[in-house]
Amino acid sequence: MLNSYPAGLGGVDTDAMARCIEECVACAQACTACADACLAEGMVADLAKCIRTDLDCADICTTTASVLSRHTGYDAQVTRAVLTACLAACRACADECERHAATHAHCRICAEACRSCADACAALLERLG
Template identity: 80%
Template sequence: METAVRGMLNTYPADLGGVDADAMARCIEECIACAQACTACADACLSEGMVGDLTKCIRTDMDCADICTATAAVLSRHTGYDANITRAIVAACQIACQACADECERHAGVHEHCRLCAEACRTCAQACAELQDRLG
């Protein structure tokens, strides 16, 4: 099944600069999914009774969501492609996702939203790592 992301990549009128389109699409899709999970997790944390205990989790969620959103946007643009910028933002996204997954995992036994967020972050970090391997 072709997703909207894959469809857009397939219709791009120029060459993607030798970047693996499947790895690129998966990374964009996982960044979008992770940004949503992190945003929802931060919001859910704000609704918890002991919100003060979740301050670092909320901050990490929000940072990760912003970085994932920016990464998806940069990866979606190919005109004037700059491999150095692409490598840097994908690496930053992988680091943010790993940090967020680790933080959410600390609360996963108590808060289901943190468990689900950690899972989304780990999946996104893996997609970023796979794309990094293909960027060279």
């Protein structure tokens, strides 16, 4: 889809952009599913911070994927800001989910998705300069 944009992407690394969008979508799905799975656990109160962090990360990843998918009127400052926020949210969520990963497989899977998304955001930020 990125390569079909009529005006081009102004020198943005389309591979890094595509990977970041894909990782954001995958992470949002993993975080949403993890929050839902946490709600199904018997100790929901113990997982309240994990649920909140999952949902925040999912929202930020969804927003980041949307912003990265729009190129008309591109604003590098906005792009950097959402990537930085996504990177921070993914790292926080990965850290929180890691706390529960030994007990809950969904938290382990979510932490992995968050770390992968954080890596993709960092890589794109680096290429944006």
